[in-house]
Structure formats: structure tokens, C-alpha cells
Amino acid sequence: MAGALQVLKFRRDLSTKIKTSSTSIMSQQEEAKQIFMTGVTSVLPPSMLGRNLVVKDNCGSSVLxxxxREFSLHKNLYLVGFGKAxxxxxxxxxxxxxxxLLQGVISIPRGMQDTMKHAKKWEMLLPLDSRIRVMEGAEHNLPDKAALAAAREIKTLAEKLSExxxxxxxxxxxxxxxxxAPVPPLNLRDKQMITKQLAEKGANIHELNTVRRAxxxxxGGGLARAAYPAQVVSLILSDVIGDNLDIIASGPTVFCTQKKQECLQILSKYSLLDSVPKVLEQALLNIPQAPANNGFSHVHNFLIGSNLIALKEAEKKSLEVGYHPLVLSTCLNGDVKKVARFFGLLAQIVCAIITCRPKEKLLEQEILVLANDLSIPDLNISEKLLTLRASGTVESVCILCGGETTVLVQGKGKGGRNQELALRVAQEWHKSSYDLKGCEVLFLSGGTDGQDGPTEAAGGFAYPSMVAHAQENGLDAESFLDHSNSNTFLSRFQDGRYLLNTGLTGTNVMDVQVLLIRKTKND
Ligand SMILES: Nc1ncnc2c1ncn2[C@@H]1O[C@H](COP(=O)(O)OP(=O)(O)OP(=O)(O)O)[C@@H](O)[C@H]1O
Ligand SMILES: O=C(O)[C@H](O)CO
Known part of the structure; x- marks a missing residue:
């Protein structure tokens, strides 16, 4: 009888423990999502433009x-634009x-207006009486005839402007x-072929856009030259690591020199000099000579949205919900498996710090090697851990990162780099002997555009016993990962509760990761 009572008590305790832990996972999940969404909201068009652009009308004269800086407005304002946001x-x-505004032309991805209508994102749509003409093209993010037509319209508008x-x-x-807008005698097909070949050989966005610029x-500044002598105010939302203005959308308003040599070097690096169209050489000779830099004094480039801006707002939110924030890097890149190991280790190191366990020397060494290997330029991890350790009283930490990882897609599964990263972090915590005792830990990785790879989700969440819980339900994370099938795993596990769903957001500043580590209350 006593034995039976004991078993009953054990079961009751266990079920209370599981309920408490799932309540704390859910509350951390909610906090992580709020932190992520605060970052995203700060780089949505209405907030970005509201912060950066003001019109002052005063006694009949107006300035922008x-x-x-101030620019006088007197029936002289035009607009062009190109990009997903x-x-x-x-x-x-x-x-x-x-x-x-007198007239405008924008070139946006095919289907964008319908997508925004379906998502009821009315603030992302132009009014019926808008003075801006919308042209849609570039299906699957590849230049096509429709995009070529839009580029021509944009060029024509720019060229007609006066000082x-x-x-x-x-x-x-x-x-x-x-x-x-291929340099003659290159045509659209040649351009498509060169871009495709480079992308398939694994050229990164810096290399790809250096060639595109050439x-x-x-x-590479061509649009700004076309608009000369008009004043040009360029408002830029960055989707590239490092926020180099000459790389974002290949820098149409950014002064740029040395095009030919760099372009040849990149083509040679990927052994493409012989396979690219023969007219390429002729085109390179026809590249317009860049004027001296002061030839660009009519141009004002402003970065109005970036991963860093999003992380800074997310940082404020994490403070508000009770975490000590640590913004680690906006340049997180590299192989998703290494990045997963990085977050796995980081959780344990931080957990050891906030629960006052001895320093995890070996793990700290490993994370430094990993960070070095991933060559993340702005990641000063030792210093950040030192500061955290020195602060002594911190019990809840929110680590914020941004960037874009690389996934080697294998198999025919459905996934995206954020869902894959989340699942790999969960797998790390499961397979290795991580010690997260005394801490509640939750990880989120999400694409700020709201779409992770070719899936409906923006990303995913992970918690330490997620893979074990999935196993109890017959889901083996490893085999889903082997087939790049993270989305299917996360959709099936607990009815998709660990998928991050935001819908299309209307912005894009790469991906954001939120890692929450807090000391368990009753420990
Ligand atoms: N099954 C999969 N599992 C994991 N990642 C995948 C899978 N299929 C595609 N991807 C990744 O998704 C990415 C492409 O998706 P997406 O269009 O969101 O990224 P993108 O090209 O960087 O565009 P954006 O900047 O708009 O996010 C590629 O990096 C690719 O590696
Ligand atoms: O359009 C592009 O070139 C890429 O999205 C990088 O900005």
C-alpha cells in the first residue's frame, strides 16, 4: 500500500514538474517572440521612414x-525604388x-501587391490615386524582361531630371x-547566365554584386550618374553582412571605382573566365569611366534600416521583460552546424556564470576557437563573458545576434536556415553532455522578412529537452536534419508550437537569433 502511494506521489510530482517546465518554456517562448518582433517592427517601412524623413511646410515654403540635411521642395520631387521591401x-x-511628389516608378518582386493584400498589410500598399507606378518582375529573384522594362523606366525618369x-x-x-541594365553588348540572357553560374559555384553576395556592378x-553608382545634376537622396535598407552600401542591391547610388579588375579576379577565382559569354570582354571595355568622387557631391546615401538597428530595439525590449541583454554580433555567418554548436556552448557557459558554477574553461576555449573559425568580425566574446561574470548579480540573460548562416541543402525536405539552426541547437543540447542545470533556456532563430527559405514559417524555437520529447512521440530529429527537413519536423512536433509564425513582414534585415537563459526560480 505504502509502495503504491509512493508511486502515485512520484507520478504527481513528475506531472507537476513537466507542467511547470512547459509553462516556463511557453512563457520564455512568448518573451523571445516579443523581443524578436520589437526588433522587426523597428525596421518596418512606417517606423523607418517616420524616423528618417520629415517634411516641414512653413509660410508657403517647404523643406524635406x-x-x-534639408532639401527645398518646390514641385521638384521624384521617386524611384527597387527591392523586396x-x-x-x-x-x-x-x-x-x-x-x-510629382512622379515615381518602383520595381518590386512579382506578386508582391497581391501578397500584401492577402496578408491585409494595407500600410504596405500604395493608395489608388498614388503618383507612383508599380512594376512587378524578377520572378524567383532572377532578372527578367519585366525587371528590364522597369529598369528602363527608372533610368528614363532619372535622366530627365534637372539641377x-x-x-x-x-x-x-x-x-x-x-x-x-546590362552594359552593351551584353544582353539580359548573358547577365542571367553569369549570375547563375557564379551563384552555383558558391560566390558570396559581395563577389556576386561586385561582378553585377561591373x-x-x-x-555601382550608375543610377546616381543618370540622375545628375539632380540632387539624389538614397534611403537604404541593408540585407547584407557589414552593411556595405556599395553591395546592397549592388549600390546604384554609391560611388565605385576599379570595376574591371575585381570582376575578372572573381570570375577567375571560380574558373568561369572561359565559360562566361564571349561578349563579356567587350562589355568590360565599355564600362563607363567613374568620375572623381566629388562628381558624386549631388548624392546623399542614408542607411535607414539594418540588422543592428533591429538588434538595438530588441535589446531595449529584452531589458523591459527582465533580461540582461548582450548584443553579440550582427555578422553571424558560416556553416549552420558550427553556428548551432556555438549557441549550444554559449547557453552552458552563461548558465554556469549565472548559477555561480566554476568557470567552464574548456568550453570557453572551444567557443573562442569556433568564433575565430566562423570569422565573425565584431564578436568580442571573452570581453563580454568577462563583463557578465564581473556583474555578479545577473540571473537572466538575453543574447542577441544577427546575420545569415549557410545551409548545405541535402535531400528533398522542406526547411529554411533558421528552422534548421533552431533544430540543430536542440539536437546539440540533446546529443552532447550539456549541463544546463539550474537554468531555463530557450532559443529562437527567425528571418526578419517573415519567410524562412521556401516555407510559410519565419523560423523556429528550441529548448533543451525538445529532441527527447520529440523522440517520445516517435519523431527522430537527426533523420529530419539528414534530409534538410526541419520545417516538417517542427510542423509535426506538438502541432507546430515551436514554429515561429509571423507572416510576411514587409522588411528584410537578414536573420535574428534570441537566446534566453534564466536561473530557475526554486533552485
Ligand atoms: N530544405 C531546406 N532546409 C534548410 N535551408 C533551406 C532549405 N531549402 C532552402 N534553404 C535555404 O533557404 C535560403 C533561401 O531562402 P530565402 O529566399 O529565405 O533566403 P535568401 O535568398 O537569403 O533571401 P532573403 O534575403 O529574402 O531571405 C537558402 O539559403 C537555402 O540554403
Ligand atoms: O539585391 C541584392 O543584391 C541582394 O539582396 C543584396 O542586397
Whole structure:
């Protein structure tokens, strides 16, 4: 009888423990999502443009204020734009400048307006009486005839402007494919072929866009030259690591030199010099000579949205919900498996610090080697851990990171780099002998555009016993990962509770990771 009572008590205790732990996972999940969404909201078009663009009307004269400068408005304002987030950016600008805008053309991905209508994102759409013409193209992020037509319209508009005019240029990720203007005698097909070959050989976005810049009439400062002598105010949303303005959408308003040599070096690095179209050499000779830098004094480039801006807002939110924030890096990149190990280790190191366990010397060494291996430039991990250790009283930590990992897709599964990273972090905690005792830990990885790879989800969540819980339900994380099938795993596990669903957001500043570690209350 006593034995039976004991078993009953054990079961009751166990079920209370599981309930408590699942309640704490859910509350951390909610906190992580709030922190992530605060970051995303700060780089949505209405907030970004609201912060950066102001019109002051005073006694019949009006000025546009932007980046600490003023531009006078007198029936002289035009707008062009290209990129995945440009529809919402154009809508926000038109709301701010109103009747001052005379004419505009934007080039955006095919289907974007319908997508925004279905998502009921009315603030991302232009009004029916808008002065901005919308042209859709570049299906699957590849330059096509529709994008070529849009690029021509944009060029024509820019070229007709005089020194009295002011041209606002809206730029966001995806802009390269939406603004093709091949240098003759290259044609669109040649351009498509070169871009595709480079991408397939594994060229990174810096290399890809260096070549694109060299082969385009509008990229690499070409659009700013076309608009000369009009004043150009370029408002840029960064989707690249490092926020280099000459790389984002291949820098159509950014001064750039040395095109030919760099382009040849990259093609040679990927052994493509012999397989690219023969007309390429001729095109390289036809590249317009860049004027001296002061030839760009009519251009004002402003970075108005970036991963860092999102992380800074997320940082404020994490403080508000009771965490000590640590912004680690906006340049997180590299193989998703190594990045997963990095977050796995970090959770344990931080957990040891906040529960006052002895220093995890070996793990700290390993994480330094990993960070070095991943060559993340702005990651000063030793110093950050030292500060955390020195603070002594911290019991809840929120680590924030941003960037873009690389996934080697294998098999025919459905997934994205954020869902894959979340599942791999969970797998790390499961398979290795991690000691997270005394801590509640939750990880989130999400794409700020709201779409992770070719899936409906924005990303995923992970917690330490997730893989064990899934196993109890017959789901083996490892075999899903072997087939790049993270989305299917997360959809099946607990009815998709650990998928991050936001819907399309209308912005894109790469991916964001949130790692929450807090000391368990009753420990
Ligand atoms: N089954 C899969 N599992 C994991 N990752 C995948 C899978 N299929 C595609 N991906 C990844 O998804 C990415 C492409 O998706 P997505 O369009 O969101 O990224 P992107 O090209 O960086 O565009 P954006 O900047 O708009 O996010 C690629 O990095 C690819 O490796
Ligand atoms: O359009 C592009 O070139 C990429 O999205 C990087 O900005």
C-alpha cells in the first residue's frame, strides 16, 4: 500500500514538474517572440521612414529633412525604388511627402501587391490615386524582361531630371535582380547566365554584386550618374553582412571605382573566365569611366534600416521583460552546424556564470576557437563573458545576434536556415553532455522578412529537452536534419508550437537569433 502511494506521489510530482517546465518554456517562448518582433517592427517601412524623413511646410515654403540635411521642395520631387521591401517604403514615403511628389516608378518582386493584400498589410500598399507606378518582375529573384522594362523606366525618369529636382531612391535587398541594365553588348540572357553560374559555384553576395556592378549601367553608382545634376537622396535598407552600401542591391547610388579588375579576379577565382559569354570582354571595355568622387557631391546615401538597428530595439525590449541583454554580433555567418554548436556552448557557459558554477574553461576555449573559425568580425566574446561574470548579480540573460548562416541543402525536405539552426541547437543540447542545470533556456532563430527559405514559417524555437520529447512521440530529429527537413519536423512536433509564425513582414534585415537563459526560480 505504502509502495503504491509512493508511486502515485512520484507520478504527481513528475506531472507537476513537466507542467511547470512547459509553462516556463511557453512563457520564455512568448518573451523571445516579443523581443524578436520589437526588433522587426523597428525596421518596418512606417517606423523607418517616420524616423528618417520629415517634411516641414512653413509660410508657403517647404523643406524635406533627412539625415541632418534639408532639401527645398518646390514641385521638384521624384521617386524611384527597387527591392523586396520597397512597396511598403514607397507607401510610407508618399504618406509623408504627399502632394510634393510629382512622379515615381518602383520595381518590386512579382506578386508582391497581391501578397500584401492577402496578408491585409494595407500600410504596405500604395493608395489608388498614388503618383507612383508599380512594376512587378524578377520572378524567383532572377532578372527578367519585366525587371528590364522597369529598369528602363527608372533610368528614363532619372535622366530627365534637372539641377532643380530632387530624386528619392528607395533601395532594399533583392534590388539587384529588379534593376537589370546590362552594359552593351551584353544582353539580359548573358547577365542571367553569369549570375547563375557564379551563384552555383558558391560566390558570396559581395563577389556576386561586385561582378553585377561591373556589368550594369545602373549599378555601382550608375543610377546616381543618370540622375545628375539632380540632387539624389538614397534611403537604404541593408540585407547584407557589414552593411556595405556599395553591395546592397549592388549600390546604384554609391560611388565605385576599379570595376574591371575585381570582376575578372572573381570570375577567375571560380574558373568561369572561359565559360562566361564571349561578349563579356567587350562589355568590360565599355564600362563607363567613374568620375572623381566629388562628381558624386549631388548624392546623399542614408542607411535607414539594418540588422543592428533591429538588434538595438530588441535589446531595449529584452531589458523591459527582465533580461540582461548582450548584443553579440550582427555578422553571424558560416556553416549552420558550427553556428548551432556555438549557441549550444554559449547557453552552458552563461548558465554556469549565472548559477555561480566554476568557470567552464574548456568550453570557453572551444567557443573562442569556433568564433575565430566562423570569422565573425565584431564578436568580442571573452570581453563580454568577462563583463557578465564581473556583474555578479545577473540571473537572466538575453543574447542577441544577427546575420545569415549557410545551409548545405541535402535531400528533398522542406526547411529554411533558421528552422534548421533552431533544430540543430536542440539536437546539440540533446546529443552532447550539456549541463544546463539550474537554468531555463530557450532559443529562437527567425528571418526578419517573415519567410524562412521556401516555407510559410519565419523560423523556429528550441529548448533543451525538445529532441527527447520529440523522440517520445516517435519523431527522430537527426533523420529530419539528414534530409534538410526541419520545417516538417517542427510542423509535426506538438502541432507546430515551436514554429515561429509571423507572416510576411514587409522588411528584410537578414536573420535574428534570441537566446534566453534564466536561473530557475526554486533552485
Ligand atoms: N530544405 C531546406 N532546409 C534548410 N535551408 C533551406 C532549405 N531549402 C532552402 N534553404 C535555404 O533557404 C535560403 C533561401 O531562402 P530565402 O529566399 O529565405 O533566403 P535568401 O535568398 O537569403 O533571401 P532573403 O534575403 O529574402 O531571405 C537558402 O539559403 C537555402 O540554403
Ligand atoms: O539585391 C541584392 O543584391 C541582394 O539582396 C543584396 O542586397
Amino acid at each position: 529633412q533627412c539625415g541632418g 520597397v512597396l511598403g517604403m514607397a507607401a510610407a514615403v508618399e504618406k509623408i511627402v504627399g502632394k510634393h 532643380k529636382d530632387l530624386l528619392i531612391v528607395l533601395i532594399s535587398g533583392g534590388g539587384s535582380a529588379l534593376l537589370p 556589368l550594369s549601367q545602373l549599378k
